[in-house]
């Protein structure tokens with residue numbers, strides 16, 4: 001049995017706990033949150049007996065093989081480093097770190113401890129996205145030369161995650177990060193990015209619209225566009241739509257999980273897991289898939305696809321996008 005401890009019993013951790021319950025050979029044996037009320041409610045809901053409001057104390061006491069860090073970004077570095085010191089494998093929520101320097105330090109800490117470090121970068125693990133990736137990797141559209149990766153919605157994300165309205169960075173750091181990671185999964189790393197941002201919603205501090213143009217190392221170009229100010233009818237939250245042109249054909253992942261490959265349409269709708277809710281079910285399923293991937297990689301001693309090391313390139317795109325938007329110029333990733 002692989003034993004885990006989860007830190008941060010907030011909005012999203014509930015999904016992670018549901019998913020852990022359904023992974024064979026894994027048990028979450030300890031829970032931590034500095035908010036005692038959230039901690040006891042979550043422990044009761046999931047029948048977890050061991051609880052602590054102090055992460056350092058829980059890690060020092062040990063008794064588990066891995067730590068699932070489900071807190072918001074500001075706490076990640078201290079918690080990842082403490083987990084590495086305690087000799088645990090780590091899965092850590094996105095955004096991985098507030099700065100690239102923090103992210104590099106976390107990767108180094110887990111490397112030095114000889115432990116697996118994976119970022120819970122789950123969007124590329126959504127099964128409709130995986131179906132599209134499989135088609136591209138099988139060469140069904142030849143060599144991709146253009147991609148559009150699009151997430152546009154008017155969904156009120158601030159209701160469940162009020163902290164998102166307060167930070168001076170919003171959509172690129174929170175949501176764009178997922179879509180940039182998807183662009184990397186399809187087209188490889190980017191060498192250059194140009195971004196524009198806007199704030200449409202006057203009640204939030206950060207930007208809620210971002211449009212990014214990426215030049216990928218393999219020669220492909222992509223557009224990553226994100227908006228939480230788009231009044232779509234019908235609403236498409238939380239679907240990421242794709243359009244990829246290759247040398248021998250095109251692929252589109254359209255609204256309603258319709259995957260078009262060279263004119264043939266396939267329904268790639270994700271299942272609604274027993275604990276999931278529509279329309280979140282595609283996100284919920286991806287949580288189960290990414291956590292299974294983490295377990296498989298730890299067992300095999302293999303590096304996860306969305307490892308801490310891999311995520312450095314996604315974080316670099318986030319930093320470069322903000323720099324580009326602030327300075328009104330194209331930014332080379334090599335210059336960061």
Ligand SMILES: NC(=O)c1ccc[n+]([C@@H]2O[C@H](COP(=O)([O-])OP(=O)(O)OC[C@H]3O[C@@H](n4cnc5c(N)ncnc54)[C@H](O)[C@@H]3O)[C@@H](O)[C@H]2O)c1
Pocket residue numbers: 007008009010011012013032033034035038053055070071072073075079093094095120121122160161163174283
């Ligand atoms: N991957 C996804 O699809 C997805 C979706 C939503 C949120 N998230 C990410 O999940 C993370 C958590 O988001 P959330 O909305 O659940 O936040 P939240 O504020 O609802 O929950 C975070 C919890 O962590 C606790 N916490 C913070 N620092 C702590 C510490 N040092 N020790 C112990 N407990 C601590 C807080 O008390 C809180 O209960 C964020 O980084 C967010 O970006 C990811």
